[in-house]
Amino acid sequence: MSPTWPLPPDEAERQAALETYGVLDTPAQESLDRITRLASQILAVPIALVSLVDRDRQWFCSRVGLDACQTGREVAFCAHAICGTEILEVSDALLDDRFRNNPLVVGEPHIRFYAGVPLRNLDGFNLGTLCVIDQKPRVLSDSERQLLRELAGMVMQYLEDRRRTYACELTGLLNRRPFFDEGQREFHRALRNGSGLSVLIFDIDAFRSIVGDFGASGHDHALLSLTATLQAKVRRADLLARVAEDEFAVLLMDTDRDGALVVADSIQQAVEAGGLHLESQSLPLSVSGGVATLRAEDGNFTQLFHRASEALLQAKRQGRNRTVFADET
DSSP: OOOSSOOOTTHHHHHHHHHTTOOTTOOOOHHHHHHHHHHHHHTTOSEEEEEEEOSSEEEEEEEESOOOSEEEGGGOHHHHHTTSSSOEEESOGGGOTTTTTOHHHHSTTOOOEEEEEEEEOTTSOEEEEEEEEESSOOOOOHHHHHHHHHHHHHHHHHHHHHHHHHBOTTTOOBOHHHHHHHHHHHHHHHHHHTOOEEEEEEEETTHHHHHHHHHHHHHHHHHHHHHHHHHHHSOTTSEEEEOSSSEEEEEEETOOHHHHHHHHHHHHHHHHHHOEEETTEEEOOOEEEEEEEOOTTOOSHHHHHHHHHHHHHHHHHTTSSOEEEGGGO
């Protein structure tokens, strides 16, 4: 079924870009709340939002004057705003054919005026908007429009700064800290639901030799090669991260020991079969792995991760190019 909202021509790429920021469904941040408060106060509007347009919803990572944390994308003014590059300004929604019958216009919060600046990232994708809303018609002055653009720029600066700490710039995978934050949440979820949870940790065998022989090119190609293999071999719901220089971790949701070992074996075989292609050369490539599965005595995610890490060390001591399960060490 086709969506009932307008789509940017680069929607798939835009959605993928949004997800790399790791900001959806995160707690409120004072840095963003300060910006929405300023927008509300300076422009004298009751509602100001930082709205990120997700697949079928808009999620407010900062909001002033509105209780809801999200709405469906089908009623989102911001879904229209992200289809352009300039401010979308609706002076009176009741006079606009696109919005006159919108539930947010005819019902709470009774939107009449809307102005949204697309939050456009460095790659040219609109992630969402900084928008202001009023329950009476109005028109922004040129200086007010410029102010809104400046505040939107501050929002994007925050998101870009967060992205740099959240994701590895080379691979695009989670960094260590957000992986542990997400891991702790999944740890508690698995305990509540009585579901499986497993951690795989891999590092590249002879990585220092590769870097020594090929320098930065060898460094980047080896890391990107393993990243591609991991992405191909795990499910979308699983978490991937680069947690150290050449060390990668996978958090497998709803997965027990046997399932984790199947995934680990599949990854190891794919890495070895693919090898590494550098400077017209085909080189051998292998990884060592450690696997641990949630146990009742694990007190937190760190303990689960530590057991997988200890298993990885054991794999390397046993000769590399192998996977060791934590309870076998």
